[in-house]
Amino acid sequence: MHDTFPLLQNSDFPRIQRQKLEIFQLNLGYLCNLSCSHCHVNASPKRTELMAKDTIELIFEFAIQNQIKTFDLTGGAPEINPQFRYLVKRAVELGIKVIDRCNLVILEEPGFEDLAGFLAQQRVEIVASLPCYLQDNVDKQRGKGTFQHSIAALRRLNALGYGQEHSGLKLNLVFNPQGASLPPPQQSLEQSYKQHLAAQFGIVFNQLFAITNVPIQRFGSVLISHGQFESYLQLLRDNYQANNLQGLMCRNTLSIDWQGFVYDCDFNQMLNLPLGDKQTQTHLRELNFANLAQQPVHTLQHCYACTAGQGSSCGGALQ
Numbered sequence: 001m002h003d004t005f006p007l008l009q010n011s012d013f014p015r016i017q018r019q020k021l022e023i024f025q026l027n028l029g030y031l032c033n034l035s036c037s038h039c040h041v042n043a044s045p046k047r048t049e050l051m052a053k054d055t056i057e058l059i060f061e062f063a064i065q066n067q068i069k070t071f072d073l074t075g076g077a078p079e080i081n082p083q084f085r086y087l088v089k090r091a092v093e094l095g096i097k098v099i100d101r102c103n104l105v106i107l108e109e110p111g112f113e114d115l116a117g118f119l120a121q122q123r124v125e126i127v128a129s130l131p132c133y134l135q136d137n138v139d140k141q142r143g144k145g146t147f148q149h150s151i152a153a154l155r156r157l158n159a160l161g162y163g164q165e166h167s168g169l170k171l172n173l174v175f176n177p178q179g180a181s182l183p184p185p186q187q188s189l190e191q192s193y194k195q196h197l198a199a200q201f202g203i204v205f206n207q208l209f210a211i212t213n214v215p216i217q218r219f220g221s222v223l224i225s226h227g228q229f230e231s232y233l234q235l236l237r238d239n240y241q242a243n244n245l246q247g248l249m250c251r252n253t254l255s256i257d258w259q260g261f262v263y264d265c266d267f268n269q270m271l272n273l274p275l276g277d278k279q280t281q282t283h284l285r286e287l288n289f290a291n292l293a294q295q296p297v298h299t300l301q302h303c304y305a306c307t308a309g310q311g312s313s314c315g316g317a318l319q
């Protein structure tokens with residue numbers, strides 16, 4: 001795999017500072033049942049990194065002390081982590097909102113048949129990736145058969161009340177472009193998704209989040225192989241919108257890796273970029289939470305993916 005890191009240096013991205021910390025985004029490990037071409041984690045069934053229970057306990061300690069309101073669970077496939085259900089249950093007991101970034105296919109894997117029921121019982125918000133509503137595009141990006149499994153999983157979630165009006169069980173879908181382009185306008189794309197999924201499969205969901213691909217890890221490497229890395233970066237820079245800076249997720253979120261090291265965001269975690277202006281990685285144990293607000297965010301050229309066009313964050317477009 002090509003290394004994108006040297007190509008992201010000498011950033012002229014504006015300096016940004018953290019605001020009040022509200023969300024822990026926990027990366028429970030890089031093991032995944034899929035190995036998608038757009039993956040910024042380089043996750044796959046061959047990865048072995050998984051967050052252990054003692055790290056989870058440490059996270060709870062700091063979450064309680066710092067009144068963290070939301071856990072945003074990601075991976076890999078976060079549900080594969082053997083501690084996933086313990087983590088969710090304990091967080092819910094503590095009144096922490098839990099978001100599960102789910103690839104849908106995991107809900108149909110052998111041994112995970114009761115996972116959807118568990119998520120519904122715990123009232124976990126699901127943010128599910130479905131990079132297109134057309135089978136060919138999804139199978140091309142995520143692997144053969146993934147579209148049909150995703151549709152089966154969405155039907156399963158709908159049957160449990162997810163995405164249904166008044167159920168309170170939120171089901172949001174994530175779109176990301178197939179290649180080196182910006183996402184189309186989120187609102188009109190959401191309408192197309194809703195119409196198509198309802199008409200073809202009787203599927204409903206709450207919101208669509210359109211997310212821009214970040215040129216790092218597997219996606220960045222594919223761009224280099226196709227000679228598109230520089231032009232994609234230029235596309236991101238040409239579409240820079242300063243008014244997206246205010247809503248950047250790195251301003252209120254702390255990304256924590258499977259070993260308990262902290263980063264400004266999940267993308268920076270994948271680039272091993274130390275938090276803020278630090279020179280080396282910081283562990284949760286060493287973090288001074290009181291000083292975190294107003295600290296600088298560690299930015300490089302990949303940050304232009306978050307500010308291009310309508311903007312991009314874990315919650316979709318910023319505008």
Ligand code: SF4
Pocket residue numbers: 032033034035036038039040041042043044075076077103
């Ligand atoms: S994009 Fe998501 S589902 Fe696909 S390999 Fe990466 S972590 Fe797994």
Ligand code: SF4
Pocket residue numbers: 248249250251264265266267268297298299300302303304306
């Ligand atoms: S890539 Fe990370 S650090 Fe850079 S702007 Fe986006 S969220 Fe912030």
